Amino acid sequence: MxxxxxxxxxxxxxxxxxxxxxxLHEKFMRTLDLKLQYDKLEKRFLENxxxxxxxxFDKIELHAKGLKQDNTYFSSLREQWKNVLRKTKLDLTILMRQAKLTELEQEKNEYKELLEKYSLSISLRESYETLKHVSETRHHQFAKKKLNFLAK
Known part of the structure; x- marks a missing residue:
């Protein structure tokens, strides 16, 4: 086909x-790749x-030279520190998702503009749509495998 x-x-x-x-095809494949990247970020966010x-960020630790490691108050502060870092990482993931979504929308708009700019004949457009459909199907199969990365 x-x-x-x-x-x-x-x-x-x-x-x-x-x-x-x-x-057109390169631009279309780029949108599929961006969608996969966005889906990965989305899945990571939902899975926390x-x-x-x-x-x-995990390498950033709370230090206090004057306190002993087994001090209960210091242990409590360390736990709070870890929670703040965890929340920060999730907040950054949200920003990464928003940036990726914006990039994806821009690529889709550029693709639509190119599609309108290049007025292809009906027979060429049909052949291109077939090529696009096959590429999209294969990419979705690939994406399905890639999105199971957290299940392991």
Missing amino acids: RERAAREIKHIGTSKEQQCIQI MPPPSLNV
Whole structure:
């Protein structure tokens, strides 16, 4: 199905049209990749597990030279410290999700603009839609596997 659509595009389309389709397809695949990244952030947020890039905050510890390690008040402060860091990581995850969603919306808008700009013939558009459908289906299968990362 995909090969047939690619052959039709190559056979029917001019080099300019083929280039336009390639640009459209790259932009479409970028939106799929951004959606996967957003879905990963969303899943991490819902599971209360911030992205690994935020684990650097775990290295920040509360120190007090004058207090002993077994001091109960100091232990309480350390626990509060850890809770604040945990909340901070979740807050940063929220910001990461918002940024990724904004980026995704921008890419989708750019894709729509390109689709309107490149007025493809009906036969080329049908072949491109087939190519797009196959790519989207494969990407969703890939994404399904990738989104099971927290189940392990």
